[in-house]
Amino acid sequence: MSIRIVRIHNELLGTYGDRGNADVLAFRAGLAGVKAHIVDVSYRDELPDDGDIYLLGGAEDAAQVLSCKALKGFDFTSRVVLAVCAGFQILGNSYFAGGVKQEGLGVIDMETIPGSSRFVGDIKIYSDVVNVELTGFENHGGQTNLAGGITPLGRVITGSGNGAGGVDGAVVGNVFGTYLHGPVLARNPEFADLLLERALGRELSRVNDPLADQYAAWRRAVIK
Secondary structure, X not given: OEEEEEXXXXXXXXXXXXXXXXXHHHHHHHHOOOEEEXXXXXXXXXXXXXXXXXXXXOOOHHHHHHHHHHHOOOOOOXXXXXXXXXXXXXXXXXXXXXXXXXXXXXXXXXXXXXXXEEXXXXXXXXXXXXXXEEEEEEEEEEEEEEXXXXXXXXXXXXXXXXXXXXXXXXXXXXXXXEOOEOOHHHHOHHHHHHHHHHHHOOOOOOOOOHHHHHHHHHHHHHXX
């Protein structure tokens, strides 16, 4: 068995190192006996529709707008998706870039508006979806307001997350959004395994990666 991991627009959505999420997924898939192929797609190229997991990362405003325009018309709703920060924002109905309101992809019923301040620093949330504490680093100026009925990824323990409602991220089906950089999957191996399981349609065999487990536990302990 194999999976295809599509890493979207590295040249635009690679500001904060979120491209590392693909490497974590491929590594942990290999430990579970699943062969993984990482496919890098430029914003100039058509997005393939045969991927199993699609990844979007963080970016500056101009790159965010360019990426969003290139993704118009692609159906993310039936895919397993992890979108971080700017990638998360463009999945909503609207967001602001360069002080101008921009039309999003409408995958998640939410809007992002300018926040009262920039949200920067360590963040820890508890996720009922992943059933564990998740840690990361946030660096964004947007306040993301979820529509009623949209499930957040988790409840904020430390940090700001969406900047409203005491929550971070959103989950709609197999589409996951968050403000956690890190890369988030390197810091939270359980989250990586959940995405792999959603893509494979089955539970993974136990992944033996004690270094990842130790690092995750340490980060959760030091962020109060």
